[in-house]
Amino acid sequence: MTETLLQTDALTVRFGGHVAVDAVSCSFKAGELTAIVGPNGAGKTTYFNLISGQIPASAGNVTLLGKDITRLGVAERCRRGLGRAFQxxxxxxxxxxxxxxxxxxxxxxxxxxxxxxxxxxxxxxxxxxxxxxxxxxxxxxxxxxxxxxxxxxxxxxxxxxxxxxxPKVYMFDEPTAGMSVDEAPVILDLIAEIKADTSRTVLLVEHKLDVIRSLADRIIVLHNGALAADGPPAEVMASAVVQEAYMGKELDHV
Incomplete structure (x- = not known):
């Protein structure tokens, strides 16, 4: 059985009366690259911030390598094997x-x-x-x-x-944003190399569908902070509900 390296259970954060991430439960396994997608304001980066420790959770838990890290700071999470590029x-x-x-x-x-x-x-x-x-x-x-x-x-x-x-868990938040056409392939090739190491897992927030299609083993879709879809790329992208409500018309070309 493939090892689960990272897991979130009912992970939630509230800012006043606004629920930015709403009870998201997901597990991320070794050897898997998961793309996290959704419209602007869906909660993708906030979910990343909760996992990596930039902001504290209002409820729920984050587990890394079988240990609860919910109350640990960014530095300690990093030492334990959680790496996020922008940190x-x-x-x-x-x-x-x-x-x-x-x-x-x-x-x-x-x-x-x-x-x-x-x-x-x-x-x-x-x-x-x-x-x-x-x-x-x-x-x-x-x-x-x-x-x-x-x-x-x-x-x-x-x-x-x-x-x-x-790290055991690599987190990339739009890694090619602002890069030229010539520069981006270097980063994408490196992510593909990391993905090939079946002892690691990769989380990727990305808007570019060609990048998602070439790298992702799995897609999860967030909408209004909640988990709206989770599955293989072809299945998630083919969903009429996801195309219309979460991904936009851009998916018509896939």
């Missing part, structure tokens, strides 16, 4: 691309802030960082300050930092 954006904007990634790898190795010592004493960390930078096509910019990167290269670095953390 790491501009971690140290005044350090270089290589230094940022090396810090993340050092953190994962639990060697603390000794990373700020001479780089020569951290050859193994530098080599590991360079391997990842090669994968995201940022090796030639290793000495560039993060604050000077283009938007597209910042998105690549987000993914590099996430890979450096080596």
């Amino acid at each position: 790491l954006t501009n971690l140290f904007p005044n350090l270089s691309v290589l230094e940022n990634l090396r810090l993340v790898i050092q953190s994962r190795a639990e060697k603390g802030f000794q990373l700020f010592s001479m780089a020569d004493s951290h050859v193994e960390l530098t080599n590991a960082a360079m391997e990842i930078l090669e994968r995201v096509r940022l090796a030639s910019q290793k000495e560039q300050l993060v604050s000077e990167l283009s938007h597209g290269d910042q998105r690549k670095l987000e993914v590099a930092l996430l890979i450096g953390l080596d």
Whole structure:
């Protein structure tokens, strides 16, 4: 039986009288990429925020690797194997691309802030960082300050930092947003590589249907904060109710 890595049970958050996420229960298994879709304001990003710990739940639970993490903060969830790309954006904007990634790898190795010592004493960390930078096509910019990167290269670095953390659960919130046609395939290829590792699971919030169609094993649809559909991509996309109410006319072309 495929292992469940992440689960939400009746996960709910209220802002005053507004229920932004309404008792969503889902389990996410190893080796599966789940696309989370729905109209603007459906609760997709809020659901992500609840899972990753950016906002506290009003009710319900989040379970990671069989342990309840509902009351844990972002950092502790990250240490336990939950990784969300944007958490790491501009971690140290005044350090270089290589230094940022090396810090993340050092953190994962639990060697603390000794990373700020001479780089020569951290050859193994530098080599590991360079391997990842090669994968995201940022090796030639290793000495560039993060604050000077283009938007597209910042998105690549987000993914590099996430890979450096080596989480069990990868969370991507519109990873190619704002990227050029030439840049986006790099990120999508990396997500496909991560998906191929059957010991991990990937959650993806995405609006681009071609991306969903090429990567997703499963689609869940949120509407008004509630779970409206959950199933294989072809089945969910073919649903007349989903097309009309949740996905819009864009699905007519699929």
